[in-house]
Each structure stands twice: as structure tokens, then as C-alpha cells.
Amino acid sequence: MDNKKSNQEIDRRDFFKKAAMSVTAIAGTSLISSNARADDPAIMHHVPWGQVWGDPVTKNRYGVPSKYEHNVLRRNTKLLASGNFRASIAVTPIQESMGIITPNGLFFSRSHGGVAHVDPAEFRLMIHGLVEKPIVLTLEQLKRYPSVTRTHFIECPANGGQEWRGPQFNSVQFAKGFMSCAEWTGVYLKTILEDLGLKPEAQWMLAEGSDNSEMGRTIPIDKVLDDAMIVWGQNGEALRPEQGYPVRILLPGWEGNLCVKWLKRLEFAAEPWYCKEETSKYTALKPTGKAIQHFYANEVNSTVTSPSPEIDWSTLKDGDLIEIEGLAWSGMGTITNVDLSLDGGKSYVETKLKGLVLPKSWTRWSYMHTYTKGDTLLLTSRAMDDAGYIQPTIDQEVGVMGVESVYHRNAVETWEVNAKGEVNHVQIRS
Amino acid sequence: MFKLDRKLLTTASAAAALAIITAGCMGGSGSTSTGTTIKDGKATIDGGTTYPVMNNKTGPYYVNAEAISMKINNGRVPTANELAAWDKDVMPDGTGLPEGSGSVEDGEEIYEAQCVSCHGDFGSGGGGYPSLSKGNAVDLQKTLTNNRWKDPEADGPTRVFGSYWPKLSTLWWYIKDGMPHPKSKTLTNDETYALTAYILNINEFEIDGVEVDDEYVLDREKFLKVKMPNEAGFEPNIDGPNALNDVRTFYANPTNFGAIKVKVSERCMTNCQNDTVSVRRIANGGIKDFLPPIDSTRSLPKEEKVAINPVEIYENNCAVCHSGFLSPASAEWAGYTAKGMDKVYASAIHGTEGGMPAKGGTTLSDADFKTVVDYLVTGKTK
Numbered sequence: 001m002d003n004k005k006s007n008q009e010i011d012r013r014d015f016f017k018k019a020a021m022s023v024t025a026i027a028g029t030s031l032i033s034s035n036a037r038a039d040d041p042a043i044m045h046h047v048p049w050g051q052v053w054g055d056p057v058t059k060n061r062y063g064v065p066s067k068y069e070h071n072v073l074r075r076n077t078k079l080l081a082s083g084n085f086r087a088s089i090a091v092t093p094i095q096e097s098m099g100i101i102t103p104n105g106l107f108f109s110r111s112h113g114g115v116a117h118v119d120p121a122e123f124r125l126m127i128h129g130l131v132e133k134p135i136v137l138t139l140e141q142l143k144r145y146p147s148v149t150r151t152h153f154i155e156c157p158a159n160g161g162q163e164w165r166g167p168q169f170n171s172v173q174f175a176k177g178f179m180s181c182a183e184w185t186g187v188y189l190k191t192i193l194e195d196l197g198l199k200p201e202a203q204w205m206l207a208e209g210s211d212n213s214e215m216g217r218t219i220p221i222d223k224v225l226d227d228a229m230i231v232w233g234q235n236g237e238a239l240r241p242e243q244g245y246p247v248r249i250l251l252p253g254w255e256g257n258l259c260v261k262w263l264k265r266l267e268f269a270a271e272p273w274y275c276k277e278e279t280s281k282y283t284a285l286k287p288t289g290k291a292i293q294h295f296y297a298n299e300v301n302s303t304v305t306s307p308s309p310e311i312d313w314s315t316l317k318d319g320d321l322i323e324i325e326g327l328a329w330s331g332m333g334t335i336t337n338v339d340l341s342l343d344g345g346k347s348y349v350e351t352k353l354k355g356l357v358l359p360k361s362w363t364r365w366s367y368m369h370t371y372t373k374g375d376t377l378l379l380t381s382r383a384m385d386d387a388g389y390i391q392p393t394i395d396q397e398v399g400v401m402g403v404e405s406v407y408h409r410n411a412v413e414t415w416e417v418n419a420k421g422e423v424n425h426v427q428i429r430s
Numbered sequence: 431m432f433k434l435d436r437k438l439l440t441t442a443s444a445a446a447a448l449a450i451i452t453a454g455c456m457g458g459s460g461s462t463s464t465g466t467t468i469k470d471g472k473a474t475i476d477g478g479t480t481y482p483v484m485n486n487k488t489g490p491y492y493v494n495a496e497a498i499s500m501k502i503n504n505g506r507v508p509t510a511n512e513l514a515a516w517d518k519d520v521m522p523d524g525t526g527l528p529e530g531s532g533s534v535e536d537g538e539e540i541y542e543a544q545c546v547s548c549h550g551d552f553g554s555g556g557g558g559y560p561s562l563s564k565g566n567a568v569d570l571q572k573t574l575t576n577n578r579w580k581d582p583e584a585d586g587p588t589r590v591f592g593s594y595w596p597k598l599s600t601l602w603w604y605i606k607d608g609m610p611h612p613k614s615k616t617l618t619n620d621e622t623y624a625l626t627a628y629i630l631n632i633n634e635f636e637i638d639g640v641e642v643d644d645e646y647v648l649d650r651e652k653f654l655k656v657k658m659p660n661e662a663g664f665e666p667n668i669d670g671p672n673a674l675n676d677v678r679t680f681y682a683n684p685t686n687f688g689a690i691k692v693k694v695s696e697r698c699m700t701n702c703q704n705d706t707v708s709v710r711r712i713a714n715g716g717i718k719d720f721l722p723p724i725d726s727t728r729s730l731p732k733e734e735k736v737a738i739n740p741v742e743i744y745e746n747n748c749a750v751c752h753s754g755f756l757s758p759a760s761a762e763w764a765g766y767t768a769k770g771m772d773k774v775y776a777s778a779i780h781g782t783e784g785g786m787p788a789k790g791g792t793t794l795s796d797a798d799f800k801t802v803v804d805y806l807v808t809g810k811t812k
Contacts, residue, residue: 068728075720082548082558084747084791086611095726113611114791126508126516135505136512144504146497165582167712171724174717188498195501203674206519212614214607216519220674222475227488253478265516272668274522274597276604280560283664284687285587289575292687293596293664294677297476299689311726332478334489337694344709347700359481359489378709387467387479388691389684395707400688402577404587408687416709425716430706 065105072096074106075173079162086114087213089156091177094303094327095310100151100355100362102180104235109242110156110178112277113213116262120246125230129206129268132197139246143232145187150229150252151361153329155179155298157255157282157407164403167425172308175413175425179298179329181362184250185233189266190225202268206275207249210264217258218272219251223296227252230263253331253360254296255407257282287402298331300391301410302338302365302383313421318373324351328363330385337384338365344378344414344428345393351381377417378428394429475674477681477689520603524654527602531649532624534631534642540621541628544610544785547751553590553632557750559611560590563632567592571659592633596664598656602626612787623648630656738798740805747790752806759809767807778803 065072074090081088089110092102102108109115120139128134159178162168169175198221205224208216219228229250232239239245244261251258257277272294283291304326307313316322328335335357339348354364365381384390397411416426467473469480481489483498520526541549549555553562564570570593578584588594591601606622608614617625627648635642638655642648666680667673684691744758756762766774779796781788789799805811 067730070730071722071725071727073722075722075724077717077719077721078558079717079719082560084750086791087559113608113614126512128508128513128517134508134513136508137505141504145502146494146500148491148493148498150491162717165578166710168716170712170716170718171720173724174720191498191500191502192504194499195503201671203671208519212608212611214614218668220475220677222469222674222678226469226480254476267517267519269521270671271521271523272673273519274600276600276608279595279597279600279664280589280591285574285589287575287577287579290663290665291574291594292666294666294668295687296681297478299687310724330478332476334479337697339697339699341702344703345707346703348698348702356490359479384692384694384697385479387477388693390690390692390697392688392690393703395704396690397688398579400685403579404577405688414709416711425712427710428703428707429710430704430708 072106074109077174087112089158089178091173092180093173093310094177094179094305095172095308097305097327100181100327100358100364101235102182104182104237104240104243107180107182107234107240107243108154108156108178110256111211111213111242111261112215113211115241116209116211117241118210118246118262123246125247125263125266127192127196127266129266130199130202130270131193131268132199133195135196139232142187142230142247145191147185147187147233148229149183149185149233150227150250151181151183151356151358152250152252153179153181153298153331153360153362154250154256154259155329155331157257157295157298159298159301160409160413161406163427164398164405164409167427170309170425172303172305172310172425176303176327179256181329182235183233184229184231186229186231186247186250189228189230192230193225198268201270204269204272206265206267206269206273207258207260207263208265208267209244209260209262211262214264215257215260215262215277216273216275217260217278218275218294219249219258220294220296221268223251223254251296253298253333255282255298258296282407284401284405284407286400286405292405292408295408296331298329299408299410300328300330300332300335300383300385300387300389302326302328302381302391303413304340304379304381304415307379307415307417307423309415309423309425312423313371313417316371316373316421318371320371322369322371324367324369324379326365326381328353328365328381328383329361330383330387330389331360332389333385333387334359335363335365335383336386338363339382340365340367341380341382342369342377344426345380345382345412348382371421373421374419375417376419378414378426379417380412380414380428382412394427398429472675473678473682475678475681477684477687518603518607520599520606522597522599524599524650527599527650527653528619529650530619530623531647532620532622532627533647534624534627534644536621537624537626537628537631538644540617540625545625547754547785548611553629559750562591562629564588564590564593566634568634568659571663574660574663590633591629592635592659594660594663596658596661598626598653598658601629602653610785612785612791613781623650623653626653738794738801740802740811743790743792743794743802744805747792748802748806751785756806758806763807771807774807775800775803 076090092106092108123139125137156178205219231250232247247263248261249259283293284295285291306325328338338351340351341348351365351367354366357363382391391412394411414426414428416424474480483495486495548557548559549562555561570588573588576587578586605625630642637652667676680686
């Protein structure tokens with residue numbers, strides 16, 4: 001029996017060898033190597049976790065990711081850190097992101113005086129200035145207002161801002177990860193103002209945080225009375241401290257810095273405040289010497305997230321059918337189209353949008369590609385939104401903004417796939 | 431009441447009429463938009479789309495339109511003292527700026543004691559924190575037209591307080607509220623005037639034709655006479671009763687901010703590039719000091735270290751100040767350890783008047799933080 005069985009196995013092995021050779025002959029390349037048919041120990045053996053008790057449900061009262069996911073992390077660089085990482089940023093691993101929601105623990109974190117830990121019992125929100133009735137709210141009172149829930153990205157307007165003069169980061173996490181997207185729950189500011197009564201001369205609102213930098217920004221009334229929210233919920237739970245627990249402002253689509261965290265005070269006035277972060281920073285200097293201030297919305301943008309410099313195509317085989325996938329987003333509306341170029345922007349093909357397509361939200365797009373080993377590609381995505389904007393080329397954007405703006409860079413970005421399938425960040429420009 | 435003219439357009443007919451204005455820019459696959467770039471008959475403030483609440487929906491979202499427009503009487507009116515306690519902002523016209531005074535001389539003394547470790551000698555910067563001066567503000571303001579597009583090696587624009595900021599009020603307010611960084615809101619009004627005077631001095635300001643020299647004493651009246659060299663350096667206009675219209679007009683023109691509008695049907699799909707472009711790759715290896723290093727593998731992590739790593743804690747929390755003075759194993763420590771290690775530990779754990787934050791701003795236990803102190807004093811870890 002045993003002998004016969006092993007003979008049969010030898011016969012089968014010969015069959016597969018011949019089959020492999022004939023396929024090789026037809027395709028002109030080795031699709032099935034002799035190793036491919038070795039039995040997989042992951043199938044042939046009992047796995048260690050399959051023969052013992054797992055954890056009881058009483059473990060991890062608040063769940064944590066699998067220990068194997070330990071490299072899916074926010075990251076930072078000393079280039080973007082003041083001193084002790086208290087006026088600094090840690091960015092989201094968008095190469096690992098799935099769908100359009102960023103898990104709360106991976107949401108990018110930016111602060112100007114460190115992450116404050118606010119005691120919700122001592123939280124107060126004061127709203128005053130040019131209103132008929134100023135008020136103070138406790139957290140409990142604030143959360144009694146009728147809530148709304150919206151999916152919006154928040155983006156630091158310095159996303160990509162290190163690369164005006166040329167590519168610097170061989171990483172999608174650092175080139176485009178100064179942003180995240182979540183489902184936010186809170187109250188429209190306009191709902192609170194129904195009762196307070198805004199005076200007609202009010203043009204501006206100061207939003208001020210309670211953190212050690214007392215981060216403040218001036219917000220125009222147009223946004224306050226449109227879709228501005230005070231939020232306390234993030235993906236179905238309380239805001240994380242890094243996102244301003246217990247309460248932050250959310251201005252859908254606008255600079256992350258305007259969405260003031262650890263919120264403490266809103267004041268209405270006829271004139272703007274000239275806060276530190278809206279003058280010394282968050283202004284875009286043009287070649288004319290004039291700088292754009294109050295540069296609110298993050299413009300239409302997109303990136304290829306798969307492949308990426310982090311997770312490339314070096315393990316793909318010739319002829320593999322592979323999805324090129326990415327994100328598109330616009331703080332000025334809803335994504336309508338994403339086009340993909342395989343030649344760095346000479347020509348484009350249309351991609352398909354995937355999943356929910358929501359205003360001022362991350363939007364997924366997809367394009368199926370047959371990979372030819374040894375090919376070099378220049379992958380460039382280009383998004384449009386329903387306000388009619390399209391991403392500019394680098395030359396177009398720099399032609400107006402120069403290279404010293406720091407903020408609001410949304411020109412198309414390119415990954416070069418080399419002959420080995422490795423992916424590098426490049427720019428196509430004059 | 432004020433509100434009628436500010437309300438969002440909610441009638442379907444008005445919104446439909448406005449939608450025609452932007453219809454040429456809409457369409458394409460996957461659009462769920464009912465958006466418009468016009469609101470209340472005006473351009474939107476950001477040049478983007480807005481989604482007015484119509485028929486209990488805003489864009490793709492259902493909404494309880496009745497609930498969100500009700501007058502809900504939550505909270506209470508703050509007391510006058512409460513308002514005064516929190517309403518501390520300072521506006522360019524002097525609103526909120528208290529009386530007080532401070533000299534350049536006093537400002538320099540405070541600066542040397544509490545600011546220099548981050549902002550460097552004479553505001554030169556360091557440790558990643560911003561420079562407060564690079565020299566004469568009026569001269570440096572002229573560098574703002576510098577642009578390194580054609581020549582990456584050329585001098586760029588110098589954006590520091592004196593050459594760039596449009597308003598002096600910003601400086602006073604931020605120092606009072608946010609500085610010194612590890613222990614903010616600890617400076618008096620006079621100390622804030624003194625620091626402001628010192629920063630004006632190192633930026634070589636004049637006030638009303640008088641040089642802000644080492645003897646200068648700044649007060650509220652003089653403060654309000656300061657002219658910032660780059661006050662007119664920003665767009666759009668945000669001052670005065672027509673400010674919001676100025677902002678709307680600015681963002682209604684995409685060429686003002688480097689944006690491009692095109693009809694979906696007219697976007698370029700072939701021959702989109704001119705011949706002058708080339709592939710520009712990352713120069714000199716680029717920036718790679720990522721923490722932690724980029725890694726996408728799923729292999730099991732190494733065993734977690736139980737003990738803290740004093741060297742790492744030093745690098746992340748202490749080095750910004752201690753790399754220049756009382757650095758690890760520096761001879762300067764002798765003057766402190768001579769009084770006993772207990773005193774050194776106590777100062778490190780509780781902080782000092784000289785600017786050392788308690789436990790260096792960490793949340794370590796006393797015992798753990800002592801091992802960090804040991805490392806600073808000896809340069810060795812146990």
C-alpha cells in the first residue's frame with residue numbers, strides 16, 4: 001500500500017512537472033515553479049491556536065488590534081517636530097487604510113502644546129460676544145442638543161507641503177498621511193445659535209481651545225451657519241484625546257487647524273482676531289510677496305494608496321491582475337471623477353469610484369491593471385469635485401503659488417513603479 | 431431678529447434655480463451631489479460646494495430639519511466674572527489689551543531665564559522651535575518675494591515675527607496665553623510687555639520714529655502705535671464691514687489660489703503634458719528619519735522591554751534644553767551633585783524656577799525618573 005501510494009505520488013509529481021513545463025512553453029515564462037506544489041505546512045499541520053483555549057471574553061474589556069498588526073502605527077519625523085514632540089504631528093499609515101474610515105487609534109495627531117487630558121466634569125463651553133444671550137454649557141448640557149452624524153475627513157493643510165520644491169518622502173504615509181477620515185457626531189453650531197440670537201454685525205467667530213497653547217482660530221459666519229459642528233463623537237465612541245476630547249469644532253472640508261480641539265470658548269465679533277496660527281502659520285506665501293490668509297478649504301486631491309512605496313509590487317508575478325486603488329477627497333465638495341495615468345500624466349483613463357461617495361469625505365477609487373514584470377510605470381491620479389475643480393499639474397500650481405507656500409498643495413502626485421516592481425515617489429515637472 | 435437674511439436657502443425652488451449656475455461643472459460618475467457654490471445669492475465663502483437642507487436632507491444625509499432649527503434653551507448665562515476670566519483675547523485695535531509696561535532690559539532677563547532654551551540666543555531659534563528674529567524686520571520683509579522655484583539654492587523668504595506677522599497684538603496674546611511652552615499662563619502683564627519689548631528690540635523696530643533700543647520701555651499706548659512692516663502683505667482682505675464679501679469674491683476666482691475649474695467633459699485625457707517636463711526623483715535619499723521606521727511586516731514584535739530606556743527618554747524629553755547645559759555627564763553637574771543627589775532628584779521631579787518642568791514634562795514614576803536623572807548626571811545607564 002505504502003509503496004503504491006508513494007508511486008502514485010511520484011506519478012502525480014511527474015504530471016505536474018510536465019504540466020508546468022507545457023505551460024511554461026506556452027506562456028514563455030514560469031508560472032508554476034516546482035516549489036509551488038510543495039505542501040503548505042500551514043495547511044498540513046494543526047496550528048498552535050487551534051488546539052488550545054483562546055482568551056476568555058473577559059479579557060480586553062476594551063479591544064485592541066491583533067498583536068501581529070504592531071507595525072500599523074502613526075509615525076512622526078523630527079523634521080516636523082518642535083522640540084519635545086509637543087508642537088508636532090504624527091501621521092496616519094494610509095498605505096494600510098481600508099475603506100473610508102480611519103480607526104480612532106490611527107487618526108493623525110497634531111497639537112501645538114501637547115495632547116491635553118480634559119476632565120469632562122470640569123469641561124465648560126462659553127459662547128458669547130455679539131449674541132443676544134451668552135451661555136455656558138456643561139458637557140451634559142451640550143450633548144442634549146439634537147445630534148447629527150457625518151463622515152468627513154480632517155486634513156492638515158500642510159499635507160504634502162514639504163514637497164513644493166521636489167519629492168522628499170519615499171512614503172505615502174508621510175507624503176499624504178497628514179489626514180484621516182471618521183464619522184463624527186455632534187450638534188450643528190447653527191442649532192445652538194437659534195436660541196442665542198446672533199447680532200447682525202457679527203461676521204466672525206473665535207474658537208479657542210483649553211490646551212496649554214490655548215489654540216485659537218477665527219472662523220467666518222458663513223461656515224458657522226452652514227455645516228459647522230461641535231462634535232463629541234468619533235466613529236461611534238467619544239473623541240480621542242488626540243482629537244480634542246471631550247469636544248472639538250468640526251468645519252467639514254476646511255483646514256484641520258481650524259477644527260479647534262479641547263474646545264473652551266466661542267466668541268462672536270465684527271472684526272477678526274489675527275490668532276497666532278492664522279498669521280504666523282497657515283498662510284500661503286505667493287511669488288508676489290502676498291500671502292493668502294484665511295485659506296479655508298482643502299482643495300480637491302487624490303493619491304494612489306496601492307501600490308505605495310511602503311507596499312509595492314515586487315512580489316507580483318508577470319500577468320497578475322491587480323487592483324490599483326486610492327483615495328480622493330475634496331474640502332470643497334463631493335468627488336465626481338478620478339482619472340489615472342500610467343505614464344505620469346501624458347494620458348489618463350477613468351477609474352471607478354467605490355463604496356459611499358460623500359461630501360467632504362475620503363472617497364475610494366479603483367482601476368484593474370494587468371501587471372507585466374519588468375515594465376516601468378508612472379502612476380498619477382487626478383480627482384475632480386462637484387464644485388468643478390480639478391487637481392492641477394505641479395507646473396500649473398507652482399505657476400501661481402510658487403514653491404514657498406508650505407500649505408494647500410494639491411497638485412497631482414506620481415509613484416514610479418520600476419522594473420523590479422518597487423515603488424518610488426517622483427514628481428513630473430518642468 | 432437677525433436671522434432671516436442669514437438662513438440657508440431651504441426652499442426647493444430657490445435652490446433649483448441656483449443649481450443651474452453650477453450645472454455645467456457637475457456630472458460624471460458616482461456624483462450624489464445636490465450641491466451649489468452659491469448660497470443666499472452669494473458665492474460661498476470658500477469657493478466650494480454647499481449642501482442646503484432641503485426636504486429633510488442635506489446632500490446624501492437625512493436630517494431632522496425641524497430639530498436642528500428649534501430654539502433650545504440649554505445652559506445658563508455666564509456671570510460677569512466668568513466672562514472676564516475667560517475673555518482674555520487681544521485684538522489688533524487694542525480690545526482686550528490691558529494697561530501695563532515693561533522694558534527691553536527686563537524682557538531680556540526674562541527671555542534668558544525662560545525662553546532661550548527653546549528660542550535660542552537673541553531669538554535665533556533652535557530645538558525645532560521658531561526663530562523670533564533674523565535681523566531687521568523692515569529689510570527682511572523685502573525677502574518675501576524670494577522664491578526658490580528656478581534656483582533651489584537661492585535664498586528663500588524669511589518669515590519670522592518682525593518680517594511676516596501682520597499684527598503685534600498676536601504676539602502679546604500668544605505670549606500671555608501660550609508661553610512659556612512647558613508652563614503657560616504664568617507671565618504677568620508687565621512681563622508680557624517686557625518680552626514684547628525685547629522681541630521688538632531684536633527685530634530692530636522703531637515706534638513713532640523712536641528706535642526700540644536697550645533702554646526702551648513699552649506700554650499700552652506705545653504698543654498701539656507699532657506699525658508692522660508686513661501688515662499689508664496678506665490677501666484676501668478680512669477687515670471692515672465688507673470683509674466677508676471680499677473673502678467670497680477672492681475665492682470665487684480660482685486663479686487667486688492656484689486652483690483650476692473645468693467641465694468634466696472638457697478635462698484633458700490625452701496629450702496632457704508639454705515636452706518640458708521630466709521625472710524628478712528624491713534627491714540625496716530624501717527624509718528617512720521616520721519614528722518608528724517604516725515596516726509593513728506582520729511578524730511578532732520583540733518582547734516588550736519592562737524597564738524604561740533613560741537614553742530614549744532623554745532624547746525625546748530632555749535633550750532640547752539639556753544638550754546645551756547640564757548635558758549627560760557634563761562637568762557642570764558637579765556644582766549640583768555637591769549638594770547631594772536628593773536635592774538633584776527633588777529639583778528634577780518637582781521642577782525649578784529656572785525653567786525645568788516637573789519630571790521634564792513626562793508622566794514617569796519618581797523611581798523611573800530618577801534613572802533618567804542618573805543618566806544625565808553620569809552619562810551611563812544601569
